[in-house]
Amino acid sequence: xxxxxxxxxxxxxxxxxxxxxxxxxxxxxxxxxxxxxxxxxxxxxxxxxxxxxxxxxxxxxxxxxxxxxxxxxxxxxxxxxxxxxxxxxxxxxxxxxxxxxxxxxxxxxxxxxxx
Amino acid sequence: xxxxxxxxxxxxxxxxxxxxxxxxxxxxxxxxxxxxxxxxxxxxxxxxxxxxxxxxxxxxxxxxxxxxxxxxxxxxxxxxxxxxxxxxxxxxxxxxxxxxxxxxxxxxxxxxx
Numbered sequence: 001x002x003x004x005x006x007x008x009x010x011x012x013x014x015x016x017x018x019x020x021x022x023x024x025x026x027x028x029x030x031x032x033x034x035x036x037x038x039x040x041x042x043x044x045x046x047x048x049x050x051x052x053x054x055x056x057x058x059x060x061x062x063x064x065x066x067x068x069x070x071x072x073x074x075x076x077x078x079x080x081x082x083x084x085x086x087x088x089x090x091x092x093x094x095x096x097x098x099x100x101x102x103x104x105x106x107x108x109x110x111x112x113x114x115x
Numbered sequence: 116x117x118x119x120x121x122x123x124x125x126x127x128x129x130x131x132x133x134x135x136x137x138x139x140x141x142x143x144x145x146x147x148x149x150x151x152x153x154x155x156x157x158x159x160x161x162x163x164x165x166x167x168x169x170x171x172x173x174x175x176x177x178x179x180x181x182x183x184x185x186x187x188x189x190x191x192x193x194x195x196x197x198x199x200x201x202x203x204x205x206x207x208x209x210x211x212x213x214x215x216x217x218x219x220x221x222x223x224x225x226x227x228x
Contacts, residue, residue, distance in 0.1 A: 034216060043119070043205055043219035090158065101146050101209060102171045103217065105158035 002027050004091050006106035014114050019063075019078040021109045023091030026072065031093040033074040034103065035065055038088045047089075050074065061085070086113045116141055119208050119220035127226045133194040136223045140187050140208030146170075147189040148217060149181060152203040161204075164189055193225075201227045 007022040025031060032051050036044040048059025055067040065076045074091060088110050092103040120139045128134050140147050148171075149161040160173040164183035181191040187208075193200055203224050207217035 036219075041221075043221045044207075046216050046218070049216050092158075101148055101163045101165070101217070102160050102173070103148075103150075103158075104160070105150075107157045 002031065002093055002104045004093055004104055004106035006089075006091050006109050008109055009107060010110045010112065012112040012114060013081045015083055016080050019076070019081045019085065019111065021076040021089050021091075021111065023065075023074045023076065023106060024072055025074065025091075025093045027093065030067075030069055033065075033067060034092040034094075035059065035063070035074075035076050036090045036092060038090065038108075040087075044090065047076070081111075081113045083113050083115065086111055119206055119218055121204075121206050121220040121223050123223060124221065125224045125226075127228060128196050129228055130196055130198060132196050133192060134196060134225060135190055135192045136204055136206075136225070138189045138191075138206030138208075138220060140189070140206075141218055144208035144210050144218070145187050146209045146211065147183055147187065148207045148209075149189070149191050150205045150207065151175075152205055152222070153201075158205070161191065196227045198227050201225060 003026045005024045034049045035047040038044050047063050048057045050057045050067045058064045063078045088108045090108045091106040094103050122137045146165045148163040150158050152158045163171040167183045178194045183189045203222045205222045207219045209215045209217045
């Protein structure tokens with residue numbers, strides 16, 4: 001079974017600082033990778049995804065992530081944090097060798113942005 | 116295009132009762148997946164439907180069931196509710212094709228007392 005590990009259940013940064021949220025997956029076959037964001041009392045919104053091709057993926061709201069197969073990682077970054085980025089972030093994988101419609105999620109990282 | 120809609124948004128039920136949640140996918144999406152979100156277990160996959168057929172199922176007891184209608188709308192049912200069923204239930208829809216992302220609805224917050 002696949003698993004996703006998000007290091008740090010809570011990350012706190014200052015406004016304007018770099019945001020780095022870590023995600024590692026376990027899979028013998030490179031999966032499809034996703035980052036979602038969840039604001040309080042809302043569903044999940046897709047930030048970006050990696051399927052194939054370029055390993056540096058750009059998403060919405062200035063976020064990007066890099067797929068590193070050798071490290072089985074898909075860390076999410078943003079150069080400069082904004083107050084509106086405060087939310088919970090989830091890394092997810094789906095197995096291209098199996099079902100494309102069953103996502104396995106990490107436990108989530110709560111991002112706090114301090115003024 | 117309208118997003119994924121879920122009804123009701125909030126629900127309070129008593130142990131032992133049953134509940135039905137509804138999900139309307141984005142127009143043209145034929146795949147609907149359901150997830151349970153709790154503080155302890157996080158986000159867990161329940162099941163996925165495509166063209167009225169259940170294609171995938173997560174590791175949940177048989178009290179959790181679902182169905183999909185010909186217009187792709189989906190319902191999930193939980194019978195004999197337990198306190199531990201209190202959660203946010205999220206529905207997601209996607210189009211066909213590999214690597215397509217899932218679009219999530221706002222969820223139904225179920226509280227079992």
